[in-house]
Amino acid sequence: MHKVFRFNIFIFLAIVLFGCGGGGDHDPVEWNFDKSEITENKPASTATLNVDVYLDVTGSMEGFSVPGQSNFGRFIDDIEATCQNTWRETDIKYYKYGSRVDSISREEFVSAKNEKTIFTDGTINNKTDFANAIRNTTSQRVSVFITDLFYSNNDINAVVRTIKDKCIEKGIEVGVAGVTSDFNGSVGDLGQGLRRIKVDKQRTLFALVFGDQTNIDLLFRSLRNKPYITGDQFLVFANKPTQSFEVNLEKDRQSKQINKSSLPKKAYEKYGNVFAFTMKERETHGLAHLELILQKDQLTPGYGAANIKAQVFKRTASEKDSVAADGEVKISNVKISGAKLTSDLEITNNDPEGKYSYAVYFTLDNTVPLTMPQWVKDISSASVDSVAYGKTLNLEKLLTDVSTSHVTAMQPKIAKFYIYLEKK
Secondary structure (H helix, E strand, O other), X not given: OHHHHHHHHHHHHHHHHHHOOOOOXXXXXXXXXXXXXXXXXXXXXXXXXEEEEEEEOOHHHHHHXXXXXXXXXXXXXXXXXXXXXXXXXXXXXXXXXXXXXXXXXXXXXXXXXXXXXXXXXXXXXXXXXXXXXXXXXXXXXXXXXXXXXXXXXXXXXXXXXXXXXXXXXXXXXXXXXXXXXXXEEEEOOOOOOOOOEEEEEEEEEEEEEEEOHHHHHHHHHHHOOOOOOXXXXXXXXXXXXXXXXXXXXXXXXXXXXXXXEOOOOHHHHHHOOEEEEEEOXXXXXXXXXXXXXXXXXXXOXXXXXXXXXXXXXXEEXXXXXXXXXXXXXXXXXXXXXXXXXXXXXXXXXXXXXXXEEEXXXXXXXXXXXXXXOHHHHHHEEOOHHHHHHOOEEOHHHHHHHHHHHHHHHHOXXXXXXEEEEEEO
């Protein structure tokens, strides 16, 4: 029995010391290869959803209240029906906001389309306490703010900071829909020292929507069917702006230091974003070429080559945790044409013989502003004088700053792929 026991101990130690191999002899810890980390949003729900509708009653909104039928009036009438058609059961609550937030009845809300009374209360219409207005937004409900987004340069920083602090950093996503309507009144925020400008033509008001991207998309899908809403006047700041992506990575034909290899496990083939290479131990550099086919959410801001950066993490067989390795996988010569993104990719590895793996994320650079859609540019103006012609003061700057705050806080990723590198 004693000899058998000693023999079993010997076998056990042999398995531990030799059967499992040294630190560089077995595959690095597996990553989360599934693309849903980038592309999958919550499944659409058409069940019960609570909706809060807030009407901006500050002075610059009064001119939208006109006799007869207007697009503003149609939008006011449609909000409840649109929500009820989108979700089977909808509990809608109505509010007005300016210097404070007051609960109002549906009848009072609807009266705003023709009656100016709701806009003339001097105790609420003289300024906008936007931070107080959006403090109850969550991703579990939809909050719709009907407003003209009329802000001076002095206001914009405070509004953007509020949206960032109260919504974006809590994971709440933001949508914007534009509705152009007849306007007859004066524009000028009483609290900012801007002169009052008489406007008697069409202006654009907005539905600023806070919630989950899936619910925002459902609501916008319903609104796009309305004949009085221009089909392209929608914008979404989404945490996952990519709907789908395909990756191809090939070594440069002139790069002799690196060679393509078979994947460590055949099961990795199904993901389509895992690639394997070998490199001789004495080599440190290899060049490859990347091609990405990206299908982005069409309602999200645009991006170009300057907006793209790589975020890289590395694992070795002996280490369970990953470490940042942006210096070991670098992209250059990035080009975007339609849905195709191409770039050169340089791998630098100064490690000894062993097996290594990299997770490479393509993310958006918060130092380079994303591009607002053309409809935003068309109706935006940095000049107060253009407001008289139906332009929206500082709209592009406001939405660009919100976009930058969103990219900074959420670091949206547009694609990912993995590289296995064996040095031998």
